[in-house]
Amino acid sequence: MSKIELxxxxxxxxxxxxxxxDFYARVADEAPVERVYIGEVICGKRMPFNDxxxxxxxxxxxxxxxxxxxxTIALPVTMRDRKSINALSADCELVEANDIASVxxxxxxxxxxxxxxxIYNEQTAKVLINLGMETFCPPVELPIxxxxxxxxxxxxxxxxxxxxxxxxxxxxxRCYHARAHKLHKDNCQFICDRDLDGMDVxxxxxxxxxxxxxxxxxxxxxxxxxxxRDELLTKGVGRLRLSPHDIDMIAIAEIYRDLxxxxxxxxxxxxxLQTQQLPGALANGYVTGKPGHLWEAD
Amino acid sequence: MLGQRNDNNPSLELVCPAGTPAALKAAAEAGAHSIYxxxxxxxxxxxxxxxxxxxxxxxxxxxxxxxxxxxxxxxxNTFARAGDTHIWKRAVDAVSASGADAIIAADIAVLxxxxxxxxxxxxxxxxxxxxxxxESISFYQDTFGVQRVVLPRVMSVxxxxxLNKEVTVETEVFVFGGLCVMTEGRCALSSYATGKSPNLTxxxxxPGDVSYDEDGSNLYARLGGFTIDGFGxxxxxxxxxxxxxxxxxxxxxxxxxEDPVSLNAASLLPRLQKAGVTAVKxxxxxxxxxxxxxxxxxxxxxxxxxxxxxxxxxxxxAMLSAMTEGGRETTGAYKKIWR
Numbered sequence: 122m123s124k125i126e127l128x129x130x131x132x133x134x135x136x137x138x139x140x141x142x143d144f145y146a147r148v149a150d151e152a153p154v155e156r157v158y159i160g161e162v163i164c165g166k167r168m169p170f171n172d173x174x175x176x177x178x179x180x181x182x183x184x185x186x187x188x189x190x191x192x193t194i195a196l197p198v199t200m201r202d203r204k205s206i207n208a209l210s211a212d213c214e215l216v217e218a219n220d221i222a223s224v225x226x227x228x229x230x231x232x233x234x235x236x237x238x239x240i241y242n243e244q245t246a247k248v249l250i251n252l253g254m255e256t257f258c259p260p261v262e263l264p265i266x267x268x269x270x271x272x273x274x275x276x277x278x279x280x281x282x283x284x285x286x287x288x289x290x291x292x293x294x295r296c297y298h299a300r301a302h303k304l305h306k307d308n309c310q311f312i313c314d315r316d317l318d319g320m321d322v323x324x325x326x327x328x329x330x331x332x333x334x335x336x337x338x339x340x341x342x343x344x345x346x347x348x349x350r351d352e353l354l355t356k357g358v359g360r361l362r363l364s365p366h367d368i369d370m371i372a373i374a375e376i377y378r379d380l381x382x383x384x385x386x387x388x389x390x391x392x393x394l395q396t397q398q399l400p401g402a403l404a405n406g407y408v409t410g411k412p413g414h415l416w417e418a419d
Numbered sequence: 420m421l422g423q424r425n426d427n428n429p430s431l432e433l434v435c436p437a438g439t440p441a442a443l444k445a446a447a448e449a450g451a452h453s454i455y456x457x458x459x460x461x462x463x464x465x466x467x468x469x470x471x472x473x474x475x476x477x478x479x480x481x482x483x484x485x486x487x488x489x490x491x492x493x494x495x496n497t498f499a500r501a502g503d504t505h506i507w508k509r510a511v512d513a514v515s516a517s518g519a520d521a522i523i524a525a526d527i528a529v530l531x532x533x534x535x536x537x538x539x540x541x542x543x544x545x546x547x548x549x550x551x552x553x554e555s556i557s558f559y560q561d562t563f564g565v566q567r568v569v570l571p572r573v574m575s576v577x578x579x580x581x582l583n584k585e586v587t588v589e590t591e592v593f594v595f596g597g598l599c600v601m602t603e604g605r606c607a608l609s610s611y612a613t614g615k616s617p618n619l620t621x622x623x624x625x626p627g628d629v630s631y632d633e634d635g636s637n638l639y640a641r642l643g644g645f646t647i648d649g650f651g652x653x654x655x656x657x658x659x660x661x662x663x664x665x666x667x668x669x670x671x672x673x674x675x676x677e678d679p680v681s682l683n684a685a686s687l688l689p690r691l692q693k694a695g696v697t698a699v700k701x702x703x704x705x706x707x708x709x710x711x712x713x714x715x716x717x718x719x720x721x722x723x724x725x726x727x728x729x730x731x732x733x734x735x736x737a738m739l740s741a742m743t744e745g746g747r748e749t750t751g752a753y754k755k756i757w758r
Binding site for chain 1: 498499500501502503504525526527528531532547548549550551552553554555557558559561562571572573574578600601602604605606607608610611612613614616618619639643645646647648649662664665666667668669671672673675676677752755756757758
């Protein structure tokens with residue numbers, strides 16, 4: 122019987138080093154997941170701070186038996202961003218490429234194709250497999266129908282769905298945290314550290330809509346793919362990715378563990394997710410090719 | 420041949436949009452060095468009703484443009500849908516058969532197919548591929564033989580200068596028209612609200628998902644049910660492009676992502692030329708022929724004035740002042756303060 126794995130995706134938010142160390146220590150000790158992605162993927166300006174703790178976090182997770190993957194930055198611009206991609210891609214055993222620069226620097230060594238890469242079809246995936254891609258986390262807007270078509274064409278590729286967390290929708294040259302606080306990116310005062318799950322963005326008539334995280338824009342809602350074990354296997358999904366939030370991620374991982382082990386059905390997973398302190402309402406519209414904010418059960 | 424303007428002299432190549440055969444004719448007559456367009460289907464990122472070219476129209480368009488000495492660049496720049504990649508392959512074949520001078524693509528599947536099946540077809544990397552560093556650009560150059568890269572609108576002029584020193588491909592930058600605030604090809608905001616997006620379906624904030632709803636004396640412009648902007652009495656209601664809306668954050672209401680402005684980097688043409696940019700691009704395949712004609716003439720005059728040692732900024736601002744009146748403009752990310 123095939124097993125579906127779980128992973129903790131890279132943290133998008135500007136958490137303090139202390140919080141990062143605590144978070145990953147708990148993941149190492151308690152989270153029923155096989156794999157953990159670490160590293161700064163959103164803003165190169167945060168790197169001089171959190172660079173200091175990644176080696177310690179890597180060791181802690183590895184000692185706990187987790188597979189640890191270094192995720193590279195999604196929108197490299199500065200020399201620091203580029204050097205970080207080059208160093209991680211050249212030196213690390215396992216790397217997630219979130220920009221094509223990382224694929225290039227990988228020179229054929231195995232890599233994970235991250236959700237920030239534009240892999241929308243089997244032909245693109247095939248070219249990247251020939252360049253070393255082993256695992257593929259599809260762009261969040263890709264419907265499950267397309268994921269299934271890719272899986273069918275490329276049965277050896279591990280497909281990892283972005284199953285839980287605010288959806289990473291866009292990146293920009295501009296920092297929205299800085300802009301909202303009337304600052305500029307070059308003098309941002311690292312103000313994004315105030316919002317541990319992103320800064321709420323609502324419409325003029327108070328609909329909860331988006332969340333800003335520095336140069337990144339996320340959904341306000343929380344993606345929750347809760348397809349059952351058999352359905353995931355049929356569609357060729359090998360792993361579910363849970364994106365870190367400032368909530369009880371161990372409890373979230375336990376819910377998904379039970380779901381992918383076939384111990385609970387989708388409805389029970391949803392009911393248990395809804396008892397958690399989530400930063401937004403549940404959403405899963407993208408799965409069926411509908412607007413991403415929709416929740417199909419409604 | 421394309422690109423040779425830069426090899427022999429430093430003149431900027433002016434790349435102009437054409438959403439229809441009439442606009443293509445207008446652009447060619449107005450002096451566009453190159454004209455870009457797309458086929459009438461989901462293979463291009465301006466997949467709007469009433470726009471774009473049938474294969475037959477493309478063939479005729481290429482002939483007409485060549486007669487005027489203009490090059491034709493065809494955008495097949497969306498990401499092929501899994502299981503349906505034949506539609507994109509067919510588009511590449513059609514571009515090659517038309518005699519167009521280059522294809523503009525973003526999807527690795529499309530680049531791979533074009534390189535393999537049509538090795539003589541010139542490849543330009545679309546802005547939708549978001550290649551902003553020498554490493555990413557080298558990937559596309561080394562893997563697919565890409566000869567020109569359209570740079571993402573997130574870079575400052577200083578960064579473009581540095582980049583051009585490190586790459587051997589030609590670079591093309593947007594200088595006028597609509598402005599994406601988010602990195603192109605890396606934005607799913609539109610599909611989050613409507614299910615349709617540039618990467619999935621070649622559209623952003625599509626008209627079919629727009630509604631204008633009155634509430635007392637206010638008018639709300641909505642997209643997929645989300646209020647993107649509101650207008651009081653006497654205010655002109657704008658189109659609800661998602662990233663140009665008014666939202667609330669930190670207790671304040673503002674155009675959080677970007678004001679409803681359009682890009683005008685005409686004043687930066689000399690600096691862009693000095694930065695080693697090969698071509699400057701005007702956005703607007705959705706625009707009518709009168710607009711195209713006017714903007715192309717203005718920019719062509721500016722480029723010619725620069726070649727003659729004159730002042731490009733004065734040329735352009737004089738010619739465009741009439742048409743941009745009321746509309747607000749920005750030089751975007753080219754000036755670092757934008758960030």
